[in-house]
Amino acid sequence: MQRCPYCNVRVAGNKSQCPLCGGELTGEPAPETELFPALEHPRFSGGFVLRLIALIAIIVSAISILVNMAVSTRIWWSAFVVVGCACVWLAAVVGVVNRRDIMQNIAWQAVLIPILSIIWDKWTVWRGWSIDFVLPCVCLVALLCMLVLAVALKLPVHAYAGQFGLVGVLGIVPAVLVGFDKVRVVLPSLICAGLSVALLAAMLLFHWQTFKQEFVRRFHL
Ligand SMILES: [Zn+2]
Numbered sequence: 340m341q342r343c344p345y346c347n348v349r350v351a352g353n354k355s356q357c358p359l360c361g362g363e364l365t366g367e368p369a370p371e372t373e374l375f376p377a378l379e380h381p382r383f384s385g386g387f388v389l390r391l392i393a394l395i396a397i398i399v400s401a402i403s404i405l406v407n408m409a410v411s412t413r414i415w416w417s418a419f420v421v422v423g424c425a426c427v428w429l430a431a432v433v434g435v436v437n438r439r440d441i442m443q444n445i446a447w448q449a450v451l452i453p454i455l456s457i458i459w460d461k462w463t464v465w466r467g468w469s470i471d472f473v474l475p476c477v478c479l480v481a482l483l484c485m486l487v488l489a490v491a492l493k494l495p496v497h498a499y500a501g502q503f504g505l506v507g508v509l510g511i512v513p514a515v516l517v518g519f520d521k522v523r524v525v526l527p528s529l530i531c532a533g534l535s536v537a538l539l540a541a542m543l544l545f546h547w548q549t550f551k552q553e554f555v556r557r558f559h560l
Pocket of ligand 1: 343347357
């Protein structure tokens, strides 16, 4: 069996380093004493998927730039295609990184997509579509998805309380923007904020203890 001379413990299984201090182990590994069964590796690793999407994005970008150059117009529309590809890739990175935790994934996408669209809206002529439509609609869809998944997968509240809280608070932002007169089409923002407040209130009233524990756990209070 392997031993760690620093921690003076015996280590079961076949480990490359000490699980306590990360130091080097002495002695012979004993694979038959492995505590956990070996994990099955997924057919495609996250890195492979990201490289594949990156390759497709680069090909699409290159083709659009070449077509743009060949069909000479004075508008560089291919720049939009390139930025769009970059956004899709960024969203895929978030998706792959959080793929084991669907709630985390939804929460991150709900934050990322509005930010990217606001940057895009600013970068082109500001028409306000990002805060008129994208922000409230993404929050709304994210909240509803979380709700449906939580019920369908019978997830315990503590498994999604933090992420749900985050998206719920984000869903109130459109109402603040309406208050500051930044939004032109107010209906999506108001629907989104109304639903966010209702769901947050329901969660806080019925699962206050879980929310408190989750908050304490996440912020190490
Ligand atoms: Zn050690």
